[in-house]
Amino acid sequence: xxxxxxxxxxxxxxxxxxxxxxxxxxxxxxxxxxxxxxxxxxxxxxxxxxxxxxxxxxxxxxxxxxxxxxxxxxxxxxxxxxxxxxxxxxxxxxxxxxxxxxxxxxxxxxxxxxxxxxxxxxxxxxxxxxxxxxxxxxxxxxxxxxxxxxxxxxxxxxxxxxxxxxxxxxxxxxxxxxxxxxxxxxxxxxxxxxxxxxxxxxxxxxxxxxxxxxxxxxxxxxxxxxxxxxxxxxxxxxxxxxxxxxxxxxxxxxxxxxxxxxxxxxxxxxxxxxxxxxxxxxxxxxxxxx
Numbered sequence: 001x002x003x004x005x006x007x008x009x010x011x012x013x014x015x016x017x018x019x020x021x022x023x024x025x026x027x028x029x030x031x032x033x034x035x036x037x038x039x040x041x042x043x044x045x046x047x048x049x050x051x052x053x054x055x056x057x058x059x060x061x062x063x064x065x066x067x068x069x070x071x072x073x074x075x076x077x078x079x080x081x082x083x084x085x086x087x088x089x090x091x092x093x094x095x096x097x098x099x100x101x102x103x104x105x106x107x108x109x110x111x112x113x114x115x116x117x118x119x120x121x122x123x124x125x126x127x128x129x130x131x132x133x134x135x136x137x138x139x140x141x142x143x144x145x146x147x148x149x150x151x152x153x154x155x156x157x158x159x160x161x162x163x164x165x166x167x168x169x170x171x172x173x174x175x176x177x178x179x180x181x182x183x184x185x186x187x188x189x190x191x192x193x194x195x196x197x198x199x200x201x202x203x204x205x206x207x208x209x210x211x212x213x214x215x216x217x218x219x220x221x222x223x224x225x226x227x228x229x230x231x232x233x234x235x236x237x238x239x240x241x242x243x244x245x246x247x248x249x250x251x252x253x254x255x256x257x258x259x260x261x262x263x264x265x266x267x268x269x270x271x272x273x274x275x276x277x278x279x280x281x282x283x284x285x286x287x288x289x290x
Contacts, residue, residue, distance in 0.1 A: 008139065009035040010096065010158070012042055012062065012070065018049055023290045025055060034058035034093045038072045043083055043090065051089035058093030059084055060139060063124070065117035067101045074120040078127055085133050094137035097121055098158070103144040107175045114141075114148045144173050166257035167217045168210075180253050182267065183219070184260065186234070188248040194241045197224075199250060202232040206252070207259040216252040224250075 013021040013035055025033045037043040037059050050057045061081050064071030072080060085092040099117055104110040118140070125135045139156045141149040146159040161169055164182040186201035206216050212226050216234070228235040238244070254260040261267070262283045269277040 004031050006032040006034070008060070008096075009033065010098070010139075012036045012038060014042055014045055018046060020288070020290045022049060022053055022055070025057065026053070027290065032058070034060060036060050036062040036070075036096050037080070037084070038062040038064075038070055040080055040083060043080060043087070047087045047089040049089075056089060056091050058091045058136075060093040060096040060137075063095055063097040063121060065097050065099050065120055067098055071097070074124045077124055078131075081124075081128055081133060082131070092133070092136065094135050094139065095121060095125070096139045098142055099140070099145050100142040103172045105172050105174065107147075107173075110144060111148050114145045118149075118152075143169055143176075147176060161257060164257045164261070166255060166260075167253040168214065168255040170253075180257075182254070182257055182261070184216070184252050184254060186250050186252060188244050188246050188250070189233075191242075191244065191246065192235070195238050196227075197236055197238060197242060197244045199234045199236065200232060201234040201250075201252065202230055204231055204263060205260075206254050206263070207256040209259070210255055214255045216254060219251045219253060221250050 009021060021033070021035060034057060035046070037046060038061065043059065046057070046059060061077055061084065062071040063074050063077060065074065081092060084090050097117070099114060102110055102113050102117070104113065121138065121140070125138075128135055137156060138154065139158055141157050141159070143159040143161040146157050146162070149155055149157050162178055165178040165180045166182075167180070169176070169178075170180065184201065184206055186199040186205065188197050189200050190198035192198055201216060208215055208229060212229055215226065215229070218224050223239055224236040225239065226234055226236050261281050264281055265284055266281055267279045268275050269279065
């Protein structure tokens, strides 16, 4: 493959996924693989399976600092950290804390909230150090808190959306001087009324988990207001009697680029108005090969 020196699976692999994770470790021995855990039962399963293959895999304790999706509360994590640091099959990799819920557009408020959450991480680290348990690494944050965590010492930041950027983070993180690098193209296919148009930008073309007002922003038609979407259609109000024609092309920035990318087999590279190449979106190919 590409010879990556290290891969952190920011996930807690269990059952069949744990078996496939071990298969990856065996297939690419030159790469240091690590993963997450957030409870003792899962850690014991991981340790047992890693030991069977004579591995000592770095495992990070996944902390819940307010995201409330996965992770153990920092104040409850000491025993889990102790287990990881003293169990065959596992090496205590450090601490992982994703704070994707912190996305206030006001950078001062976001910084305050981020620092408060990070204080819980530091308190846990101090408790561990008092027990002679070093914390080898700290992986923290996402795209919204990246500029805050990046100023800290001895942390590894994990922003993801910076690769393409999107309209959602353009609005939420104005202090980050990234430019969107991906758009979707759609056409007007029907004119249902003097103040409405219909395009072919359906659920299959853009991530649809957000409210309909926060799925797409049209660069060359900012006045359009999406009012209805189905698999193959997006209906928009124009706010006035329009002069759109069927076939008109619209260029849209997705509000959430990450799942939008996986809807397309490949992305076309455009430079100075011309297609110069393409990138295959391997995230779309979900076939399990290991």
